[in-house]
Amino acid sequence: MFAIQEKDGVLHFSMGSDMGLVDRLVGLAKEFMGRLGTTRFSEIIIVLRELLINAVEHGNAGDRALLVKGSIEALGKDRFCIRIEDEGPGVDPQALSFTMPEDPSQDRSRGFALIHAFSDEIRFTRLPGSVTAWVSVPRKEDCSWHMDGQWAEIHPGGDITAATADGLRRLMLTILDQGISSFRLNLSQTSDIDSIGLSLLVGFARILGENKRHGELVITRASESLVTLFRMTRLDRMYTIIRNPESEEDTHAQ
Structure with a gap:
């Protein structure tokens, strides 16, 4: 199941808990931001992808019958609000790690560390479980x-x-x-x-x-x-x- 609608600067979507659909939505999100004039959106895509993966893999436990819903709202061309909702029990932020694992060879526990690193603000709600992140396009630096x-x-x-x-x-x-x-x-x-x-x-x-x-x-x-x-x-x-x-x-x- 995959549905998407764009209206008034907001991209609404609903999809089954399928990792293949994550890539499909990410591609459409890039096109959406491009139409708004945003050309530097790698940080936004990182946050979106990690939120979607978390919803599919942890929120809905990979059950393809369960839906992941959400929206990407443009707050001007340089700032976006991403909201992801799944059908799981919700996230307890106290149980999450927002720092990178000490062992760089560890291949897990990086999702919310990346989300935290690239987001201006993150909010969690339960029943239904959802995460909302505000992400800004960083100003181009000479770094x-x-x-x-x-x-x-x-x-x-x-x-x-x-x-x-x-x-x-x-x-x-x-x-x-x-x-x-x-x-x-x-x-x-x-x-x-x-x-x-x-x-x-x-x-x-x-x-x-x-x-x-x-x-x-x-x-x-x-x-x-x-x-x-x-x-x-x-x-x-x-x-x-x-x-x-x-x-x-x-x-x-x-």
Whole structure:
């Protein structure tokens, strides 16, 4: 069973609990967002797919006779509200894990971690069981990355502040989900890091510290003022800070 209707910027759908129909709906959702002028929607698709998989696999336990219903509502071309309802008992958010598994080789328990990483807000209801997620298209940043041996080297391309930290967080989680656990953050283009940016670095360093593959976060090419900031806030105790690759004045995590 598969039915879909588009009206007034909302895509309504109803489908049987069949994984094959998940891909079909995701394809139609991409076309829907494209018609609205949205061209960067990978994060939205990740959230939609994971919510659908959860509804089919866990909510309805793979019973093809049970339905998954929902809608994708456009709140402008850069923000969407996704609501998924199944015929199961509902989700207890207290029983869910919203963090990536410590072992990157683990192939389960990533669904709601990804949903949480890419959503602005998530709400759960029971009887009927439903999940509603609000997802925004992230602003295009100059942040880039490449592999250098075993290291994922990330270039923020600017300051790490409340306005840009979320994009960097999403990128780092995406890289981590690929099984990469050694990160090098190149701050050659960064002159300012606010409290939100510092919290991001602290939180991600803790995630890597708990990783069974002994993940590591190294800060390179930090300016003198940023090194001073790290020392003042004692964040230099959490990770290695290298002001200049050729410099002998490096600060090592304790």
